[in-house]
Amino acid sequence: MARRSGSNGEATARDIRAAATRLFAAKGFAAVSMRQIAHEVGVQAGALYLYTPDKQSLLADMMIDHLEHLLSAWDAARSDDSDPVARLQGFVRFHIRYHLARVDEVFIAYMELRNLSPENFARVERLRRLYENVVEEILVDGAEKGVFRVTDPRIATLALIAMLTGIGTWYRADGRLSTERIEQIYIELALGSLGAALG
Structure with a gap:
């Protein structure tokens, strides 16, 4: 996002x-106008173009920043632990x-891919693939060491990430289970799906 200098x-x-994050998550990218974003911020619509060329660029920058930070x-x-x-x-x-x-941010990064231009999609997809490679490398290493059963590391990677990311659709901070307990359950599910025992 192009920025003016100064605090x-x-x-x-x-x-x-x-503001864009709140509106895109609540209403969807296609349903939100630059005028609505400006109103939410409390500036004139024209002022937004001092910071971003257009709504498409704003969405792409948001996704890219999210993935780079991730x-x-x-x-x-x-961890550099040798144990997969x-x-x-x-x-x-x-x-x-x-x-x-x-x-x-996660909801937007996954659900609004369809609204990216081909060029921006390619930029975002490259970063997504870098993150997916983290899991795929762990699975391949585990399969080579005989601790994981993996028929197709790429598909297994996508399935695991989808399962983990889906937590955001139902998780509530005041729910009956702590985050730590949910993490443990998902670890058991992940290892179980790979034929590995919890150490």
């Missing part, structure tokens, strides 16, 4: 991104915690 410009850019956060959290079971457990816990803290 006021940076604050307005953050406000625009936050990859950076994983790099900081990942331990690495998969770490990934499950990371993915759940990261995504539950950003439900709207």
Whole structure:
């Protein structure tokens, strides 16, 4: 997103991104106009174009920033443990915690792919694939070491990520289970689907 210099410009850019996130998540990208985003921020519609060329660019920038931050956060959290079971457990816990803290951003990143231009889709898909590769590498390593049963690592990767990301559709902070307990259940599900025992 193009930004004006100075603290006021940076604050307005953050406000625009936050407003777009709320509106896109609540109404869908196609149903939200730039005028609505401007109204939510409290600026004239024309002022938005000081920060982004158009709504399509705004959506793409939001998705790309989300995925780049996700990859950076994983790099900081990942373990170099040689045990693929331990690495998969770490990934499950990371993915759940990261995504539950950003439900709207995650919803947009998955549900609004259809509204990206081909060029922007390719940019987003490249980053998504980098994240998917994290899981696929763990699964391949586990299969080679004989601790996972994996017929197709790519399909298994997509299935695991879809299962983990889906938590955001039903999770409630005041629900009957703690986040830690849910993480443990999902670890058991992930390992069980791969024919691995919980260590």
